[in-house]
Amino acid sequence: MDNVGIVVDDLEAAIAFFAELGMEVEGRAQIEGRWADRTVGLDGIRSDIAMMRTPDGHGKLELAKYHTPAAVGAEPENPPPNTLGLHRVMFAVDDLDDVLARLRPHGAEPLGEPAQYEDSYRLCYIRGPEGIIVALAQQLG
CATH class of the missing domain: 3.10.180.10 (2,3-Dihydroxybiphenyl 1,2-Dioxygenase, domain 1)
Structure with a gap:
């Protein structure tokens, strides 16, 4: 890709x-x-x-x-994570809480809250520019 x-x-x-x-x-x-x-x-x-x-x-x-030509908006605006098509873009981060704090002034809105998957990752979905979903993953251990 x-x-x-x-x-x-x-x-x-x-x-x-x-x-x-x-x-x-x-x-x-x-x-x-x-x-x-x-x-x-x-x-x-x-x-x-x-x-x-x-x-x-x-x-x-x-x-x-x-x-x-001018861009057109998607319907519905800010579709949920289970909408058909491009789901999200994920980024590996070193410190999930720090990244969330830095992105909030840029308009990032969490869809849920940070959660831990087993002993492997802390994960969080946020809504980024133009409503796209950006996932953040902090590897643990």
Whole structure:
């Protein structure tokens, strides 16, 4: 897998959110032209993207802000975790409580509460930019 794409309305806020998770901006670009229209299947595409990578360099997120055609919202807004389609993006973290505290100013809202799975992990689901579900996993021991 090369990357996961996420369409956002506020590109700078999304960059700040994922940077707080330790991701780094690898590059930014404006996307437009016939090749983009043909690839995506929309006419008149003009978007800004930011490619972000995990600190180990193995995972990437492509954040995209569409100027034209305008992005459309999903129905229902903020779907629950059992909605068909992309379920969530999970990040391994060293300190779950610290990450939650750092993400709250960026609008992160826990879906439940941190919970422990056996003696292996502490886990928590949060709602991130544009309502996507971001899972956090702290390995124990």
